[in-house]
Amino acid sequence: MTSGSGATLPAGPKTARLWLVPALLLLVGLLFLGSLAIGPVRLSVPELLAALSGRGKEAHRIILLELRLPRALLAVSIGFMLGLAGAAMQGLMRNPLAAPSLFGAPQSAAFAAVATISLGLNDTLSWGLPVAAILGAFLSVFLLVAIAGRNASLLLLILSGLAVSSLAGAGTALAMNLAANPFAALEIAFWLMGSLEDRSMRHVTLALPFILVASLLLSTGRGAFRALSLGEEAAASLGVAVERLRFIVILGVAIGVGASVAVAGSIAFIGLVAPHLMRPLVNHDPARLLLPAGLAGAALLLAADIAVRIIPAQSDIKVGVLTAIIGVPFFLLLIVRQRKSLAGGLT
Numbered sequence: 001m002t003s004g005s006g007a008t009l010p011a012g013p014k015t016a017r018l019w020l021v022p023a024l025l026l027l028v029g030l031l032f033l034g035s036l037a038i039g040p041v042r043l044s045v046p047e048l049l050a051a052l053s054g055r056g057k058e059a060h061r062i063i064l065l066e067l068r069l070p071r072a073l074l075a076v077s078i079g080f081m082l083g084l085a086g087a088a089m090q091g092l093m094r095n096p097l098a099a100p101s102l103f104g105a106p107q108s109a110a111f112a113a114v115a116t117i118s119l120g121l122n123d124t125l126s127w128g129l130p131v132a133a134i135l136g137a138f139l140s141v142f143l144l145v146a147i148a149g150r151n152a153s154l155l156l157l158i159l160s161g162l163a164v165s166s167l168a169g170a171g172t173a174l175a176m177n178l179a180a181n182p183f184a185a186l187e188i189a190f191w192l193m194g195s196l197e198d199r200s201m202r203h204v205t206l207a208l209p210f211i212l213v214a215s216l217l218l219s220t221g222r223g224a225f226r227a228l229s230l231g232e233e234a235a236a237s238l239g240v241a242v243e244r245l246r247f248i249v250i251l252g253v254a255i256g257v258g259a260s261v262a263v264a265g266s267i268a269f270i271g272l273v274a275p276h277l278m279r280p281l282v283n284h285d286p287a288r289l290l291l292p293a294g295l296a297g298a299a300l301l302l303a304a305d306i307a308v309r310i311i312p313a314q315s316d317i318k319v320g321v322l323t324a325i326i327g328v329p330f331f332l333l334l335i336v337r338q339r340k341s342l343a344g345g346l347t
Contacts, residue, residue: 083297086271091225104164112136134258194320214256269327
């Protein structure tokens with residue numbers, strides 16, 4: 001059975017692959033352990049355990065607890081948030097190309113955060129920074145849904161997202177140009193590339209509460225996404241409050257993406273790639289996609305953050321740069337697969 005958007009509806013609860021979530025949890029756990037162990041100073045499992053218990057070398061304890069543990073925690077939480085947000089947006093828009101990074105949410109969050117930093121209203125460890133980023137992300141997603149409409153074509157969604165992203169990017173560049181301190185502008189430029197370097201537990205405490213709230217908000221609509229795949233009228237006839245669901249998804253995406261950008265900068269394409277990797281494994285069921293997409297996002301960001309440490313380079317590669325290098329070809333492949341939908345949007 002297929003919906004109006006061409007998505008295959010699940011045959012029933014028995015179609016879910018019971019091994020999927022445990023396998024993803026195991027993968028995330030292994031990558032998390034690798035993130036703690038891999039770096040300029042390699043730590044073995046016994047050394048990790050000794051450092052965690054306080055019996056190891058002081059240098060190992062500092063490396064683990066003050067450098068790598070916050071970085072790994074942020075990779076898991078931000079990756080999970082981006083994957084979950086991508087799956088929720090695709091379920092809401094009934095479109096496989098819906099993702100926060102394509103619709104300008106990270107760029108708008110970055111613009112709001114950079115503007116407040118440039119104006120001296122916030123610093124990088126201020127609670128006002130994630131709040132400003134959340135407001136920026138909320139405005140971008142709200143504008144996209146308002147401009148594109150309820151039954152937007154694929155082309156209209158892409159063009160609307162491009163316009164919002166371009167406007168946010170121009171605003172960010174202007175804010176950097178007007179920054180009184182040139183060193184602050186340089187720091188912002190590197191921050192906007194997306195990075196988990198030099199993060200502390202303070203950054204974790206800044207982002208994690210917002211990410212938890214956003215995850216809960218997006219998870220409340222999981223059952224409605226299955227009905228929504230039949231169309232808004234059919235979903236409404238089944239008792240789904242479509243307008244309420246739309247607001248919850250917009251709010252959840254804004255809170256999660258805004259908080260993520262506030263502490264790690266713009267990390268693109270995780271929210272696009274993770275749901276697509278998991279969708280065939282859940283029989284294209286949007287209700288069952290959320291958790292696997294979130295876990296896949298966590299695994300992808302952990303793997304990318306490990307990769308930037310081991311790729312030989314004279315300077316550190318930003319994880320946002322690596323995810324973009326991987327994500328852009330993936331996005332182009334999806335565009336090729338959606339050529340018919342794009343051609344329909346031109347008529």
